Amino acid sequence: MLEIEDLHVEVGNKEILHDINLRIEKGETHVLMGPNGSGKSTLLMAIMGFSGPRVTKGLIVFKGKDITDMPVNERAKMGIGIMFQRPPTIAGLKLGKLLNVVKRGNDQTIEDYAKSLNMEALLNRDINRGFSGGEIKRSEVLQLIVQKPDFMLLDEPESGVDLENMALMGRSIAHLLEKDRHLVHREKGGLIITHTGYILDYLDADGGHVLIDGEIRCHGNPREILKVVKRSGYRECLKCPQI
Amino acid sequence: MPADIKGLGDLPQQEKERLRQTGLEEDMTKRAGSYFQINQEVIQAGSQAEGIEVLPISEALEKYDELKEYYWKAVPKEKDKYTAYVARQKEPRGVFIRAREGAKTVLPLQACLYLAAERVQHVHNIIIAEKGAEVHLISGCASATHNVAGAHIGVTEFYVGEGAKITSTMIHSWGAKISVFPRSAAFIEKGGTFLSNYVCLQPVKKIEMYPTAFLRGEGAMARFSSIVMALPASTFDIGSRAILGEKGSSAELITRAITRGGNVISRGHVVGASDGTKGHIECRGLILGDGLIHAIPEIEGKVMGTELSHEAAVGKIAREEIEYLMARGLTEEESTATIIRGFLDVKIQGLPDVLQKQIDAAIDAAEKGF
Ligand SMILES: Nc1ncnc2c1ncn2[C@@H]1O[C@H](COP(=O)(O)OP(=O)(O)OP(=O)(O)O)[C@@H](O)[C@H]1O
Numbered sequence A: 001m002l003e004i005e006d007l008h009v010e011v012g013n014k015e016i017l018h019d020i021n022l023r024i025e026k027g028e029t030h031v032l033m034g035p036n037g038s039g040k041s042t043l044l045m046a047i048m049g050f051s052g053p054r055v056t057k058g059l060i061v062f063k064g065k066d067i068t069d070m071p072v073n074e075r076a077k078m079g080i081g082i083m084f085q086r087p088p089t090i091a092g093l094k095l096g097k098l099l100n101v102v103k104r105g106n107d108q109t110i111e112d113y114a115k116s117l118n119m120e121a122l123l124n125r126d127i128n129r130g131f132s133g134g135e136i137k138r139s140e141v142l143q144l145i146v147q148k149p150d151f152m153l154l155d156e157p158e159s160g161v162d163l164e165n166m167a168l169m170g171r172s173i174a175h176l177l178e179k180d181r182h183l184v185h186r187e188k189g190g191l192i193i194t195h196t197g198y199i200l201d202y203l204d205a206d207g208g209h210v211l212i213d214g215e216i217r218c219h220g221n222p223r224e225i226l227k228v229v230k231r232s233g234y235r236e237c238l239k240c241p242q243i
Numbered sequence B: 001m002p003a004d005i006k007g008l009g010d011l012p013q014q015e016k017e018r019l020r021q022t023g024l025e026e027d028m029t030k031r032a033g034s035y036f037q038i039n040q041e042v043i044q045a046g047s048q049a050e051g052i053e054v055l056p057i058s059e060a061l062e063k064y065d066e067l068k069e070y071y072w073k074a075v076p077k078e079k080d081k082y083t084a085y086v087a088r089q090k091e092p093r094g095v096f097i098r099a100r101e102g103a104k105t106v107l108p109l110q111a112c113l114y115l116a117a118e119r120v121q122h123v124h125n126i127i128i129a130e131k132g133a134e135v136h137l138i139s140g141c142a143s144a145t146h147n148v149a150g151a152h153i154g155v156t157e158f159y160v161g162e163g164a165k166i167t168s169t170m171i172h173s174w175g176a177k178i179s180v181f182p183r184s185a186a187f188i189e190k191g192g193t194f195l196s197n198y199v200c201l202q203p204v205k206k207i208e209m210y211p212t213a214f215l216r217g218e219g220a221m222a223r224f225s226s227i228v229m230a231l232p233a234s235t236f237d238i239g240s241r242a243i244l245g246e247k248g249s250s251a252e253l254i255t256r257a258i259t260r261g262g263n264v265i266s267r268g269h270v271v272g273a274s275d276g277t278k279g280h281i282e283c284r285g286l287i288l289g290d291g292l293i294h295a296i297p298e299i300e301g302k303v304m305g306t307e308l309s310h311e312a313a314v315g316k317i318a319r320e321e322i323e324y325l326m327a328r329g330l331t332e333e334e335s336t337a338t339i340i341r342g343f344l345d346v347k348i349q350g351l352p353d354v355l356q357k358q359i360d361a362a363i364d365a366a367e368k369g370f
């Protein structure tokens, strides 16, 4: 579903990502770990096509199509969706109004969607204005639920979310990723950035990657990676490219 | 203009549509009273509301001697050449509105000033809310669709009595060759509230105004909100001023300005001249073309117990915001229009729903052009 080949990305005039190679098959969900500042969010933003990170070399291929130079909204149309780590506030734009625009043809009402995430009270607020950390996360998931992308880029879905809402979010994300469908029928996939791995309590991931200083330094089973990092830190990942 | 026009309903369809966009309602059951002037001719004046009078100013001057106490008191005759021009007129035009003590309208009053022929339109309006009264006025000012050149000079004096409230919502829809010079001021007494809203998102040659609110009683409050868009060849020189003259009085001056190629000078001036007073100026500007936005906020504290602040920001739409919406599948154009719509969305506290709806509708009508 998603292939990244030899990707180099600059932010400002500095190369942040060097020679990234990554492959995620249809129906697969992978997790991305790595120390603060290693370039994880930058990678997600480059995949979505934001103008901040600039691709200087390499390819991003989605559903067999080279999307490296495609505008953000066309990538969204092709089925990529993103949950931001730090989304901007848009003054005067109500969350509910945006959801109605994103929803386009579909019959289910925004209120029903909002209820499923305990979010009715936020529909009438300017998007992200004064949202708490956990509210931002839930609002991002709610937007994805309405948008229904085929491939989801999730930037730290669990950080700042309380335990009760975490269960709600975890289940919603698992549903979005069709974790409740049998493997062979599963068509949706994703790439999830996580520091804690809590999200793995709600869904199984099919692969894990560790990004250190802008390079993917190891691939492997996500739970194994988590265990190693917890025990000995990211240094350990440098020693072993395959955990 | 043909002589058989008795009201809004008699205007040609296209012109009616234009006036509707300025918030004017043909169906008088939705309005408490109405004043309609085409060029210099008074077409209609009257009120259905108890305790509220709507008269042509000339008639009111004849009828009420006490009007002298209000006429040219908030706005000085000799203020500038425009006020002097209006003061010179032998046949004054404009509307007199008075809400007697305690009278309140649920429905707004409307005043329509329509410029159809090639000349100067002048008006002098007096709006009075006596003690505890409440008046909501919507004035639509427009010029005929056919492209006439002209000027509109309007003096308006507001008198907000003790504990009274006046909201004045003015929606303009002029033409590209019309220049407009409103000259207004408000006296606000103890516990009184004055809300003034101004919306102009259509072409105009020039608008120049700088209304002043004099807060003359304890706890008096004024709020000016302006929403303007300067299209190419339009110039807005707009501002508002508040003199916080009595204890605990407060004022807020809010502006949202967009330029798509025209010029906007956004002025603001708050004078804190008494203890426990509060004033705030907020100006946000979006530059969407090769235009200019020049924000000039001034705050002037004269006593220790005043608290004044201002906040001004001018720039383009943040790329990050556009891309956020594009990531949800909106095109770049849709994203931009959505952000501009939000930018202009100033919800005005204390404004009746009908009037907020009119402001929203004016923005919706302009949205096609974002
Ligand atoms: N506009 C910018 N100018 C300069 N450096 C930037 C800019 N944006 C990001 N960076 C830098 O790029 C690096 C990667 O940032 P990124 O946000 O991708 O990290 P991350 O792995 O997501 O970290 P975290 O776990 O803290 O979220 C950081 O060192 C960051 O400071």
Ligand SMILES: [Mg+2]
Residues within 6 Å of the ligand: A040, A041, A042, A085, A155
């Ligand atoms: Mg990050």
